[in-house]
Amino acid sequence: MGSYQHAQDNWFAAxxxxxxxxxVLINIWRARAGKQLYIRRIPGLDAIDEAIGRSTELGRPxxxxxxxxxxxxxAVQALTIFKYITKQIARFATPMxxxxxxxxxxxxxxxxxxxxxxxxxxxDLYDPDSIRFLSSEQFAFASGVAGLLQRERVAANxxxxxxxxxxxxxxxxxxxxxxxxxxxxVSFTQVPFFVAACDYTxxxxxxxxxxxxxxxxPVLLGSMVGQDLAKLAFGSLVVGGAVLSTILGPxxxxxxxxxxxxxxxxxxxxxxxxxxxx
Amino acid sequence: xxxxxxxxxxxxxxxxxLYLILAVNIVGALMARVVLEPNIPPAVRSFYETIEALQPxxxxxxxxxxxxxxxxxxxxQFEAVLRHLMRKRLRFTIxxxxxxxxxxxxxxxxxxxxxxxxxxxxxxxxxxxxxxxxLAVKGMSEDIAQAVRQDVRRVPIQQLEVMRxxxxxxxxxxxxxxxxxxxxxxxxxxxxxxxxIIYCPTSVMAAEAYTFLDSKQILGMITGxxxxxxxxxxxxxxxxxxxxxxxxxxxxxxxxxxxxLGNFAMFMQRRSRS
Amino acid sequence: MFDTRENxxxxxWMIGAAILIFALIPLLQTLPPRGRYLLIAFxxxxxxxxxxxxxxxxxxxxxxxxxxxxxxxxxxxxxxxxTALSLGLGTYGLIRLHLRNAVQRRAQWGYSIVLLVSFVxxxxxxxxxxxxxxxxxxxxxxxxxxxxFTLLFDYTLVQLDATMFSLIAFYIFSAAYRAFRIRSVEASxxxxxxxxxxxxxxxxxxxxxxxxxxxxxxxxxxxxxPFALETILYSLRLPEVANWILNVLNAPVQRAIxxxxxxxxxxxxxxxxxxxxxxxx
Numbered sequence: 001m002g003s004y005q006h007a008q009d010n011w012f013a014a015x016x017x018x019x020x021x022x023x024v025l026i027n028i029w030r031a032r033a034g035k036q037l038y039i040r041r042i043p044g045l046d047a048i049d050e051a052i053g054r055s056t057e058l059g060r061p062x063x064x065x066x067x068x069x070x071x072x073x074x075a076v077q078a079l080t081i082f083k084y085i086t087k088q089i090a091r092f093a094t095p096m097x098x099x100x101x102x103x104x105x106x107x108x109x110x111x112x113x114x115x116x117x118x119x120x121x122x123x124d125l126y127d128p129d130s131i132r133f134l135s136s137e138q139f140a141f142a143s144g145v146a147g148l149l150q151r152e153r154v155a156a157n158x159x160x161x162x163x164x165x166x167x168x169x170x171x172x173x174x175x176x177x178x179x180x181x182x183x184x185x186v187s188f189t190q191v192p193f194f195v196a197a198c199d200y201t202x203x204x205x206x207x208x209x210x211x212x213x214x215x216x217x218p219v220l221l222g223s224m225v226g227q228d229l230a231k232l233a234f235g236s237l238v239v240g241g242a243v244l245s246t247i248l249g250p251x252x253x254x255x256x257x258x259x260x261x262x263x264x265x266x267x268x269x270x271x272x273x274x275x276x277x278x
Numbered sequence: 279x280x281x282x283x284x285x286x287x288x289x290x291x292x293x294x295x296l297y298l299i300l301a302v303n304i305v306g307a308l309m310a311r312v313v314l315e316p317n318i319p320p321a322v323r324s325f326y327e328t329i330e331a332l333q334p335x336x337x338x339x340x341x342x343x344x345x346x347x348x349x350x351x352x353x354x355q356f357e358a359v360l361r362h363l364m365r366k367r368l369r370f371t372i373x374x375x376x377x378x379x380x381x382x383x384x385x386x387x388x389x390x391x392x393x394x395x396x397x398x399x400x401x402x403x404x405x406x407x408x409x410x411x412x413l414a415v416k417g418m419s420e421d422i423a424q425a426v427r428q429d430v431r432r433v434p435i436q437q438l439e440v441m442r443x444x445x446x447x448x449x450x451x452x453x454x455x456x457x458x459x460x461x462x463x464x465x466x467x468x469x470x471x472x473x474x475i476i477y478c479p480t481s482v483m484a485a486e487a488y489t490f491l492d493s494k495q496i497l498g499m500i501t502g503x504x505x506x507x508x509x510x511x512x513x514x515x516x517x518x519x520x521x522x523x524x525x526x527x528x529x530x531x532x533x534x535x536x537x538x539l540g541n542f543a544m545f546m547q548r549r550s551r552s
Numbered sequence: 553m554f555d556t557r558e559n560x561x562x563x564x565w566m567i568g569a570a571i572l573i574f575a576l577i578p579l580l581q582t583l584p585p586r587g588r589y590l591l592i593a594f595x596x597x598x599x600x601x602x603x604x605x606x607x608x609x610x611x612x613x614x615x616x617x618x619x620x621x622x623x624x625x626x627x628x629x630x631x632x633x634x635t636a637l638s639l640g641l642g643t644y645g646l647i648r649l650h651l652r653n654a655v656q657r658r659a660q661w662g663y664s665i666v667l668l669v670s671f672v673x674x675x676x677x678x679x680x681x682x683x684x685x686x687x688x689x690x691x692x693x694x695x696x697x698x699x700x701f702t703l704l705f706d707y708t709l710v711q712l713d714a715t716m717f718s719l720i721a722f723y724i725f726s727a728a729y730r731a732f733r734i735r736s737v738e739a740s741x742x743x744x745x746x747x748x749x750x751x752x753x754x755x756x757x758x759x760x761x762x763x764x765x766x767x768x769x770x771x772x773x774x775x776x777x778p779f780a781l782e783t784i785l786y787s788l789r790l791p792e793v794a795n796w797i798l799n800v801l802n803a804p805v806q807r808a809i810x811x812x813x814x815x816x817x818x819x820x821x822x823x824x825x826x827x828x829x830x831x832x833x
Contacts, residue, residue, distance in 0.1 A: 005416075005468060005616070007608045014608060017818065024819045028828060073820040076829070103642035104635055129649045133642030139347050139716035151660060165347070165458065165482055165720060172723040175730075176293070186813045188806050189485050193724075196731035204809040208816030211829075219828050223819050230815045259493075262471070293726040300725045314755035317791035346710035347717040378710075413628055488803035489810070504754060527754035533725055534747050537732045541743075544733055 011264045012257050024226030031222030044182050044200030045213050051156035051180040052088050060155035061095040069161035071104035078160040080211045083116040090120035098131045101141040106133035142166035146173040159183040163190045171197035288543035307528040321491055322508045325476050325498025334367035336451040337444055345378035348458040348480050354506035354518035355478035356456050364394040369440050373405040380407035384430055400439045406430040411461055415468040419447045447473055466495050593827035600825035677701055752794025761789040
């Protein structure tokens with residue numbers, strides 16, 4: 001049997017998933033019911049409009065790069081941000097390029113960007129050739145992006161998604177051509193490169209806060225509050241687990257329940273013994 | 279217009295000059311014969327000891343998903359690991375999750391095994407390339423012959439002598455994951471629970487693995503060519519890691535020197551302005 | 553190999569899925585926007601429920617599977633078909649763009665010619681090589697194929713790939729030179745930490761620590777007395793400090809970020825599953 005392939009491997013892990021889901025859904029419901037929710041300032045996202053303005057002034061294109069992101073939640077989030085940016089640039093008819101290494105993301109991006117121009121009331125500006133699948137090979141894609149950034153002297157470069165070693169090639173090339181650069185990634189290892197070469201970097205779960213921040217939709221703001229509650233619960237578990245592990249030892253059933261696949265059964269046996277004794 | 283001082287010029291030094299200095303430094307360091315003794319980090323020692331603890335005839339899975347791009351980091355690791363496995367007379371099978379990784383690892387493994395008298399099909403095998411790692415690991419955890427079907431030479435798995443007595447990943451003793459990409463989490467999540475994992479990432483990806491080391495989900499790690507050098511030192515061999523280490527450490531020194539110079543220039547410029 | 557029964561089932565599933573998709577398209581077109589939204593939300597929910605149910609439903613102790621596990625694995629396999637189809641779509645888009653560039657002599661059309669020639673050449677020899685490798689259509693290996701394949705892949709593609717990765721070293725140098733400036737307390741801490749790790753993890757760190765006379769080994773006596781001067785001096789060795797930074801500072805920070813990312817991804821997945829996310833949908 002694998003590690004965490006099914007809820008049965010440790011029902012406690014499954015319980016945590018249900019808890020997070022409940023925290024998110026309850027807060028979405030509260031937000032929909034009219035509860036006012038606060039979201040802190042994220043400077044990188046405030047700078048999006050500034051970067052678009054610069055592109056418009058210079059009359060040079062805006063590039064959007066979801067990196068090697070495969071189609072999944074990260075890609076949906078990245079495309080949501082790109083859709084927002086496209087709606088903004090549609091107002092000024094600023095040219096854009098969306099460059100991807102994933103063919104499925106490419107297909108969905110075409111729809112999303114077309115929708116963005118429609119929603120902005122400028123369907124005439126939509127050019128299917130501005131969304132490009134360059135290559136699914138990491139460094140072939142990187143060289144394609146670097147070449148385009150250089151040739152078209154882009155004025156603003158937005159990188160959102162999952163990135164690997166190619167991140168610095170994009171960011172440094174963007175820096176060479178003098179583009180305003182905003183990056184957002186959940187790829188922990190690439191954050192230092194983006195921080196060194198970009199103007200703003202959105203780190204970790206701020207990436208998932210982006211759509212809520214941009215749209216201020218109650219559903220998304222509610223979801224953010226639910227996520228924060230879940231993080232609080234995780235933090236409490238970590239602190240509580242560390243204290244209990246110090247007191248009870250790492251092999252105690254309670255500690256096994258908290259951190260190991262298959263921890264549910266010894267915990268239940270221990271619990272029944274304790275209750276039986278009680 | 280503000281007059282350009284030496285300090286402001288130093289701060290805005292043309293990046294092509296920096297590139298040239300680094301290139302000269304790397305070439306010089308590659309030619310240098312001086313090799314300093316490494317400090318062996320605990321993760322490298324436990325990597326070595328995990329393989330040392332295996333018995334001759336035990337079988338190991340080498341997950342090799344790297345290609346030319348990260349050759350400088352992953353090839354030293356791959357070569358040192360295979361040498362260690364063969365020295366311990368262990369059986370091993372290789373699997374890749376991209377086509378270029380399959381080609382490069384098969385070619386290298388053929389060369390290395392020939393040197394050590396290992397016979398393909400009898401002592402080792404290459405399972406070729408499988409596109410979906412999750413499906414592959416899940417499938418191999420149940421039945422390798424069903425999940426992989428044939429080796430890279432199109433020999434059915436059941437007919438491989440190296441697979442005698444081996445039905446699934448549950449019969450393996452160890453997985454060595456050599457990769458610059460995110461294959462490790464799939465191995466951790468979907469492998470049979472008792473199967474041990476050791477890890478060979480590139481230097482950039484290593485930062486992500488410390489949490490897995492801490493939780494013992496991986497038992498050891500060699501980081502890039504630097505880690506390969508430390509591992510080669512434990513093995514007592516001179517491999518690519520040993521040849522590359524000077525280029526790595528002198529580049530580190532060069533970068534630090536230039537960071538300090540840049541800061542000194544900034545400090546001096548501020549002072550001259552005030 | 554798939555047995556006959558499995559083949560029949562696979563064909564049955566594929567035909568069923570095709571009928572369902574082709575039935576849904578006209579249905580979607582005839583429905584009013586609200587109905588269309590509800591139908592899409594319903595299909596999305598059912599599809600997501602399948603994955604969730606496979607995870608949550610109890611499994612057989614022996615096989616580690618429940619009744620949804622096998623179809624789940626098949627479905628995951630079928631996702632590769634979607635990727636392959638979209639790869640065709642992406643390649644078509646790329647070729648169309650560059651053909652147009654070349655035919656209409658748009659700006660920098662020379663690059664498009666290079667791309668098209670490279671694409672056709674690589675594809676031709678790659679397909680030829682694959683056919684020869686698998687012995688399909690009676691295609692044989694020839695000296696021309698061997699030479700062309702070696703030239704194009706080993707001496708061109710592989711080297712270009714390695715070159716692109718190597719560029720990162722140069723970019724790291726220029727980015728570090730530009731970015732690591734002591735402009736604030738935080739920037740100073742970041743810079744000095746980076747320097748210690750950079751030196752501490754390479755043999756030079758050990759060499760420097762040995763040279764300045766710091767204890768070389770942790771003895772049993774030092775282990776039992778963590779506050780002795782010798783123990784403190786040992787823990788100041790550059791490799792020890794670098795390892796401490798990586799294990800004690802880096803790992804927990806990363807774990808905290810991973811928690812946030814994991815929760816964020818789960819929340820987003822729930823919103824998509826329940827059609828609450830309106831970003832690109």
